[in-house]
Structures are given as structure tokens and as C-alpha cells.
Amino acid sequence: MRTYEGEFTIEQPREKIWAFVTDPHKMGTCIPDLIELNVESETRFRSLVKVGVGPVRGKFDLTSELTVTEPGKAASLSIRGGGMGSGVDMKAQMELGDVDGGTLLKWRCDAVISGPIASLGGRLIDNEARKITEKVFANLKNALLALPDEEVAATDKTADQG
Amino acid sequence: MVFPNAFKYEVPTSVDEAVRLMTEYGYDSKVLAGGQSLLPMMKLRIAAPAVLIDVNGIQDLKGWREADGKLRIGALVRHAELEHASELDDKYPLLSRTARWIADPPIRNRGTICGSLVHADPGSDWGAAMIALRAEVEVQGTEGNRLIPIDEFFVDTFATSLNENELAVAVHVPTPGGPVAARYMKLERRAGDFAIAALAVHIVLDSEGRVAEGGIGIGACGPIPLRATKAEEALIGQPITEETIATVSRLVPEDADPADDLRGSAAYKRDLLRVFAARALREIAEELHGRVGDE
């Protein structure tokens, strides 16, 4: 098992971030090199992903399941699937916290890669798995940063109304 | 798996045609030169390009020539050709010294220098050597040719700064302007294996016996082949004395970025680089001066 982790702060309210990360339509698009996204339910999405490290090229078919651990605060995303005769199992945990001027998102991902890719790519798989995971959260961060303020307002409003 | 996936096979006879095909097929295609890295990956089906563009029939990519202060090595020059090109040993000793360490003789008869560079395996022997030589990779795309300095060529593991439709057509190695010596140092787990760590050292002396050009390339100790920048700075302009050797060899590992793996710990690999640097410089000094300088 490989563990990767990181954190970043977004100048947005926690509720809004929470709404984003628990929305399969939105979270799904943060997966890098996405070919196809199929949202199967409010907590479940299936994605076809292009995997490419130089000549190593193939597709991974991944099913992701979102679980809320603590509403508004902590959720986990389990990603399972595979391709090229190999298996991928990841459990990403996200925790939101209020900080000055925004929200701190801490993430930690335990990844298990099984099969020929793990066996053959001993020299590089760790680097790649880390990069892909980091890219998911970099994409998430960028997507959150790019959230339009109107929507913030709208979301806030919706929240207020509720 | 022992059979590659089915693919479309294209055999261009000119660079232009190859570039056109690469443009047409884009991401789905891979260029096949020596094939000694690509085909094994295809056999295991961890690489599965839809189109193979076999450039082996392009005459322009064969052979080497010296011109304009450079040795231009065509993209189809095989490792074994440089290994046995004794006529190049005087001016470009690092070429045969590196070539003989690559994989094994049958693979060297087929694999190419440029193919190896473009494959961009961090353990690539040529990567470290070309860094030491301050080579440039000549690439051709639809917009024409450009030269990519080797330091800008490697981007990441298996990734180069080539555009998707650019073909590496040659590698250029500067012709040295003085007495030259070089060493390629490598430790393997088994003959023909990728390096545990490798170091390429290329030295050109000035008229006073000081290092005019000093290139040190590090292999298998990072996501890409690396340059020992600090060590080079400490080397250039100096005579090769015990003191220089001590300083330079101590600095070499500072630019390395190795990882712990089955081949050994990062600390071990760093120390190997230090040992290699000292051994290489000592041998070079003995070759150029008959002994290590005592200044």
C-alpha cells in the first residue's frame, strides 16, 4: 500500500466545498485524463480514464463510491477498478476544516495497485501513482478556485433558504 | 501475454512522411525505431499503440557525420555501431564507453541511441552520457527542425519535451576543443540490467591542463537523467588534483534525487555516485596526465 497526502486552503465557505466534493458530477471531473464519466447515483460514478506514462498506455475502468463520514465535514471516496490486467484500489479521505478566510481541505489517499503494472513498474509506479493522486486533488483545488462567485452567492443563498 | 495487440503498421520512407503520419495519428501512434524498449512493453500489453510508425527504412536517419563543431548521430544509429566505432574514440570516448554498458550485445545490435533518449527511461545509459556531453537532440516536426538542449529534453519519467508529432532525427555531440577523456561508471545487479546507479564523466582540458569542459551526468537516480551541476561548477577551470577529486565527488550526489527500491537505498545510490565520480576523475587524470595532479 502506498499512502499519499496533502492539504490546501480555498477561500470559500466550507458548505460550498462540501457540496462540490460530495457531488459525483463535479468530483468525477477531477479525475485526470477522463475519457468518460457515468454518474450512476448520488454517491456512485464510473469513469473511464486514460493512463499514460510514456509508452505505457491504456485505460482504467474505475468505479467510485462516496461515503459521508461526518456530514459537512468528512467524506471518503473509494475508487476501485482496473485495466491492463491490473487492479487499482484507492481510498481517499477528505476532511474539511474552517480556517481564516476559507476552508482547509486535508486529504489522504491509500492506494493499492495490484497486478503486472505494480510488478513490472517497480521502478516507476510509485512515482506515477503519487502523481496521479496529486493531480486529482490539484484538479479539485483548481475546480474549487474556479468556482464563480455568483454560484457562491447562489449556493449560499440556497443554504440560507434551507 | 507474449503477443502485442493488433496495430496498424506504417513504414514511411522519409522523415516528412513519418512526421505526417505522426500528425495524422497523434496519441494513438508510436514511433518504432530499434524497438528494444517499446516491443517488450507491447508484448506484455502495458503499451498498446493503435499505430506503429516504423522509421527503420528512412535512409536519412542512418549514420553519423562531423560538421560545424559537432558530431551528428542519426536516429537509426544502433548502440553497437557506436560501441565499435573506434574512429570516434579519440574525440568522443564516452560514446563507446557508454554503449558497451547498454543491455546486452544482441539488444545493442538493434536498439538505437535516439530511441533510447526518446524513451526517457530514468535508468537510460545514454541519458546520463548525453548530459555529460551537453548534447542536443535534433527534432523535426511539421514546422521544421529544432534543436533541444539535452537539459530541456527530459521532462519526467518516460516523458520528453518532444511534441506529439515531432520525430527525433539525430543527436548532436559537441566536438571537444582539447585533450579529452571520459568514463562511464555503472553498477548493475546482473550484466545487462538497468543501473543501480550510473555516472558519466566527460572532461576536456585546456592548454594549461585545467578542465575546460566538464560534464557529469547522473543515471538511475531520479525521475530523469540528471546533471551534477554543483560538481561541474567546482570542476571547471580546475586542474584534476586530489583536492579537486575530493570536492567534486562530494558534490555529485547533491544533484541526485534517488529513491529507495529493490536496487538499494537512496543513501546507497548517492554514495555510489560519489565513489564513481572519484574513480572516474582519478582514471581520467591518469589517462590525461599519467597521474593525478598534485597542485
Added chain:
Amino acid sequence: MALPQTELRPMGKPIGRKEDPRLIRGKGHYVDDVMLPNMLYLCIVRSPYAHARIRRIDTSAALAAPGVKLVLTGEDLAEMNLAWMPTLAGDQQMVMATGKVLFQYQEVAAVVAETRAQAEDAAQLIEVDYEPLPVVADPFQALEPDAPILREDKEKKSNHIFHWEAGDREETEALFRDAPVVVKQNVRFPRVHPAPLEPCGCVSDWDAARNKLTLYVTSQAPHVHRTVLAMVSGLPEHQIHVISPDVGGGFGNKVPVYPGYVIATVASLKLGVPVKWIETRTENIASTHFARDYHMTAEIAAREDGKVLALRVKTIADHGAFDAAADPSKFPAGLFSIVTGSYDFKAAFVEVDGVYTNKAPGGVAYRCSFRVTEASYLIERVMNILAQRLKMDPAELRLKNFIRKEQFPYHSPTGWVYDSGDYEKTLKLALERIGYEELRKEQAEKRARGELMGIGISTFTEVVGAGPAHQFDIVGIKMFDSAQIRFHPTGKVIARLGVRHQGQGHETTFAQIIAEELGLSADDVLIEEGDTDTAPYGLGTYASRSTPTAGGAAALCARRIREKARKIAAHLLEVGEDDVVWDGVAFSAKGLPGRAVSMKDVAFAAYTNVPEGMEPGLEATYYYNPPNLTFPNGAYIAVVDIDKGTGAVKVRRFLAVDDCGNVINPMVVEGQVHGGVTEGFAIAFMQDIPYDADGNCLAPNLMDYLVPTSADTPHWETDRTVTPSPHHPIGAKGVGESPNVGSPAAFVNAVVDALSPLGVEHIDMPIFPWKVWNILREHGITE
């Protein structure tokens, strides 16, 4: 053509091999060379997970793919009651997974298609939905009370497979209590793989019209394979014809029956055409059987003068997902109890516990008689540690403790009866030939200069040639072996044996034995093995057993023929049977010089002119049940230099002095020693199959499972002593495995010897440069 072997009395001569002319022309006939009309190809889908439940397998896309004729899963086999098969160790093993997978690369589904490429294409289209389960990759973790239970098919609620012990616990404990010196060491013998150059494979050909299954298979034991196949498939044994054609090396890897053979056979039975399955190298290393993986702890109790008293050994044996060890039924830990080696211990007590883990099943005896390598390595390692503690020369310690020549037959404290040996003579020859004293002087000088040089000795004793049938059986079949010899009328011979060589040169050496016994030349004798329809039943070639068992059978079978020949000779010579003298090449009449008939004359007469009342023809079959095992031994010495900068070890010299009893063909014996020492060298310095905590096999191919090349391999020196086996018909003992058994300890002892001034007593194999560097670094030694 070159190298005709026409000389008579060929025993002991270095004659050229009879199998070579076809092999050097590329005209060998290996399993993958079998090309039959309408043949289809099988590709196996394997699990990427080491432990996972299978929720669903979708084969629809694969079935629709071009060229696909059949797709099989574990469920399909379960319907036929073939999802599981027995292992040679009495366990059962999944042919294809049902319910869950237990190791990475386990067989999950199979595709049969018109071409190999199509089968591989379709295999990629099979979708398996796995639910990963917690992985147990470490045998100690497997024994923890809270460890997940891997084998749900077993009644037992733990991952423990067996406990086995030998020797006398109480006497051993008593000796340890009072011993002035005790040394103890944990030693791991890494997980290695025989990796013969030809991977395993088969062509299974069911002919419905003839009601016969022909299985061409990479088999070291074709008769056993046929019996197991009959038991598994329910096909009557006489309708199964197993042919083991040329075999490209085995080293134990080709003893077991693998799932691929069964799947190919099921496919052929279903489709009515031949089906070929050839495993890839990755499949070979990652799924067919590994060897060793023993975690051992040894203690020696000794007197201060170095005389050993008792040995105590505890071992955890990692068998992977299924106990598929190729061990005789009564010996779950093989012949590991040979661990007292060449030394006269008063008492010993040995325990072994087998454990299941989520790793590939095994383990086979890799160029070894059932765990003898682990035992030899262990004792040779700890004897060296004892010498080091007592500051004694390791040669001197050995000489002090050897079983003496006059003690044979020697009853070992763990129950073996050693047949013969002269350990002192063998070691002394080795010491003299290597120049031991000079080397020690050189080492002292080098140490003074800070250089690292080491000398390692291993004086091992093996136990091979299983076996006496009352003690040894495999799946109930007694371990004897057989030969059948038939004279043709013109005096030429065909001999068929129940063993199956894989490079050992039986076509030559058994021809030499038979020719020697019958007064012929080796060229007069054709040896045929590997065909169950023609050869007499035998247990196969492994465990260095061919010469001790089939070699004995060949000699005794020839003697049986000679007895009949004597009667015919008497008839031809017109003398009484008692007046016939056999001089090794001809029969002559006693006291009548010049009156002689050759075996050729006798053979002709057997078909044309037999005495009245005698059955015509000249042939015999002999099933040889050896009275005891044989005990080859040797003294090996390695000399190494260590590069302080890199930690790399260079083997400067290596001498192997072997005593394998009488030698049939010294050239072949020397070749066996060269090859075996090279494998020992690889094990000492390069080989391991590591798994990560997720159960990923990290060395599943020849890029990471390191096999030495010509450029890595040192120069080997050989010599020998000859102490014939007193009970073997030709006094031979077998040699194929000695160099692999005896050499790892010599290499490791040499490296440890080089580092001993630093207080180093042990380094686990494989000794990669980084391990040595770590030690040097710890002690502040650097270049």
C-alpha cells in the same frame, strides 16, 4: 559424423553425448515444437489481486471475440467437479478460482482461440469483479491469532499447515542445558524459482475416435502425471498417453501437475481438437512452483574445544496458497532432517511448521532433494558462526567434527543411515588444491592494509535417491524406479526407463551403464524415456534420484539379461553354464581360450537358435527398490574480494571437490557441477522473489528475477574423490544437485569471512551489493 562412441567398456569415460546431434542442429523436439492439425491455443486470465473474492466474471465479450472457441471459468470446472485438484503433498489446489483468489497471478479464467494472439486478445476482454480481501504475505503474520484465514476449504481455523519434527527433543535439550558454548542464528533461505529456460506447457489432444488422450507435457515425471491426471479427470489410465518430449531444463519446476495442463485437457475434451498451452516467463515465475522460502533458527551446543554436541532447529516454511510441495508423503518438510550434515552430533531436534500465505504455491525441490539445500545451507552457515565465536579456523572446526570414515554406515541423530564417505580426505584435497594456507596468509596481509578478502568453506552431505519404497511414496505411489532392456536380433539394444531427463544426459550415461554391463558400446544402446505407453512405470527425474534409482535398475536389468545370455552362450559354446566366463565384453568357455561368443552373437541366437525349451528373445524389465538412499558429499571453497566503494562482491576463485561415488561419465559430472554451482552462485548473490504487503510479486520476470549471464558467472574449478556407495549396483550416488546444495554456504561464508573483523556473523541471501555497503557504512568503512 563426429564423436562416434564405439569403444567397449565405456563406464567412467568422458564420451560425447548422444542427445547432442539433434540439439545442436535445432532439431530438438520440445513441447512448443509440437504442432498438430487444428490445434488451438489457450491463454489463462490471472488475478491481479493476491486475495480477493470474485463477485462476477463476465465472459461475453471474450466469447464474441474473433477466433474464440471456448471460455472456461472456475464455475465451469466446478460443474465438472474439476475446480480443485490434489497436490503432490496431499493438499488440494484450485485449478481455476471459484469464490476467491488466494495469490496474485492465480488462474481465474481461460480462453481457447485459433491463434495465440487471438486468445490473448480475448483474455483481455474478460471482466472480473473482485472484492479485495486483507492480504497475508508474511508467514509470521499468517500465524498470528487474528490473521485472516486464507483457506476456507479447510476445516482448520488457522493458516498453519503442518508441524513436523525429527530427532530427540529431550536429549537435545539436556545437552544444551549443560553446554559450555551455544551459538544461535536466524537464517532465511529466500524464495527462489527453478526457472528452467523452457517454461512449462503442454499440448493436450483428445481423440474421441480412438478414445485416447495424448498429453505432450513438460514433465520430469510423466508416469506420475498420467496417474494424477487419471485420478483428477476420471479418464481410465490406459486411455491417457503422456509424452514428455525434449525438456528444456526442469530443476524441479516440472515435477508438479499445473492447472494449465488440466485446463488444456478439459478444453481438448470439450472441443475434440488439440489445445496448446505454453506459459509465459511471467506465468512461470509468478505462478508455477517456487522453492525454499524457509525461515530457520539454528542453535549449536558445543564444547569449548569446538566439538559439537547438539543441534536444535526451528523453521517456519512459507508454502504459499496451497501446499503443493513435491515431497514424499511421510515427509512434509522433505528430507530437511539431514541438517546435521557431515558432523557427528550426539543429538539433534528439528521442527518445521508449514504456513499458508497469499503467495504462489509450492514449494518444489529446486535442484535439490526435498529441502536438503535449506538444511545444508543452514548447518554450513552455523558451523562457520561457531568457528568464528571460538576463534577457530573453519576448516579445523570441520575436521574436528566430521563423521569419520570408519563410522559408516553412520546412523544420524535424525534417523538417516549414511552409506559412505571420507569427508576428511575430500576437505583436505580441497584445501590443498586451493592453496588454503597461502590464501589465509594473503588474507592476513590484506586485512592489515584494510582490504576485504574472504574464504568460505562448505563441507556438505546430501541425501538423495528416494528411495526405499517402504519409506518413500508420492501420492501413495512407492518411490522405486525401472528399466526395460530389449535386444534386437542384430545385437543392438533399446532401453526404456521410467525417469525423464531434462538435460542430465541420460541418453548417454544410461547407455554407458547398460553397455558396460552387456559388453557393448554406448552407440549400440538407444535410451528412450518420457513415453508412458512404452516405458515401464517410474517416478521420474528429480531429487538426484535418476542415477541412484533408474541407474541401479538399468544395471540390474542388464545383469538379468546377462543371466539369460549366459545360458544361450553355454548353448553356443557347447559347454555347461558353469563353464561360461564373462570377461566384460564376451562369454568364453573356461579353459578353452579362443572359444568365445560376443553379446551380439548371443542376441542373434536368442532369436534364431535358443536352447531347446528356452523362451526366445532377449529382454528384461527391472523395478529397482533401492535398499537405502545415497549420500553424495563434497568440500567447496570460495574466495571473494569485496569492493569497499560499492559493496560488490567478486568471486575470485571457487573450487568444488565432489564425492558422488563411482562416476559414469566424468564430462557429464563436471558439467553438472558447473551448472549447479552457477545456480548456487545466483541464489547466494542475486535471487529472491519478494512480495510487497499487498501481495504483489515484485520479481515476476527475468528482468527482476535475476539469472546470471556468462559475464556475471565466475570461473569454476572442479575435482573429486570417489567413495563408492556400498549398496548401489554400480556404486554411484548422483551428483546433479550437490553443487546447488553445497555452494550457497561457501559463497556466504566467504563474504562473512571477509567482513568478520567487523564482527559480522551472518548476512542473509541474496547478498546484494547494498547489503554489504550497509554493513561497511555501519562500521564507518568507505572508499
Added chain:
Amino acid sequence: MNIRVKVNGRLYEADVEPRTLLAYFLREQLNLTGTHIGCDTTTCGACTVLFDGKPIKSCTVLAVQADGHEVMTVEGLESNGQLHPLQSAFWEDHALQCGYCTPGMLMAAYGLLQTNPAPTDVEIREALSGNICRCTGYMNIVKAVQNAARKMAGENQEAIEEAAASGTSTD
């Protein structure tokens, strides 16, 4: 795709799928099964053949790439029913056991002796380092290559002497 390839001096025309590896083409389409396959990572060298005179691993070249080229396999070593000196040396010196690596080993050694007729032991070991043997420990292989080199030098010498005797130029 149609290819024309000369194998052991004989021209073959064949239709091959582009993904067919040369080793499989030789074995399964031309029935030249002397070329063996022992791994899937271009490591073992059992499939070594000469490609335009140089040893290569035929499991890592596409059959279509042989179009217009010359290939020599172990089956091409013998000429006029006479074993090549390398073959007879391997036999004499017990340089093979199971025989599986032997064809590749012979071709790699052949390639070496073409360019280096009198190699040292170290040069032989280096030249054969892409060919794995699991049986012999290489000792007798090195010995056999030396033996063959001597035989071939002797043959050349004989040829020179014969030519000299018959008055023709050997230039």
C-alpha cells in the same frame, strides 16, 4: 501484409499480421523450430538469430521488419551435411545440457566469431551475456567457442594453403 525474407539463404514470401514477432514467424510459419522462446522481456536470448549478419533477439523484432532482409537461424549453420565448427565444438566440449538455449547461444557465438575470430574468454563471456543458460554454468560454452575459433582459423589456414598450392590468389 506480404513480406519477402531470405532465411538461411532461401527466399520466402509470406503473408503476416504486423504484430507477428519474427521468432513466431520462423517457428510457426516457416517451421524452423530451432529458434526457441524462453522469456517475455527480451532477456534470455533463446531466440537469437542473425539479422543481416548480426545477432538480434527475434522475439523483439516484428516479422514485417524482416521484409527485404536476411535472417539466419540455427538450421542454417550446417552446410552440405557438415556441422559448423561451432556445432561440433559444442558437442565435443559438452557445452549444452538441456539444449534449449543452444540455438541462440550458437548464433550469438557465430556473430562474435564473424567480427572477432580470436576472442579472449572475457570477450566471449561479454558477447554471450545476452543469452541465458540455466544448465552449463557457461564454462564449457566458453571453452567450445575457443575450440571453434581454433577450428575455424585452421579451416581458413587450410583454405589459404590449398589456394596457395593450387596457385590461385587468396586476396
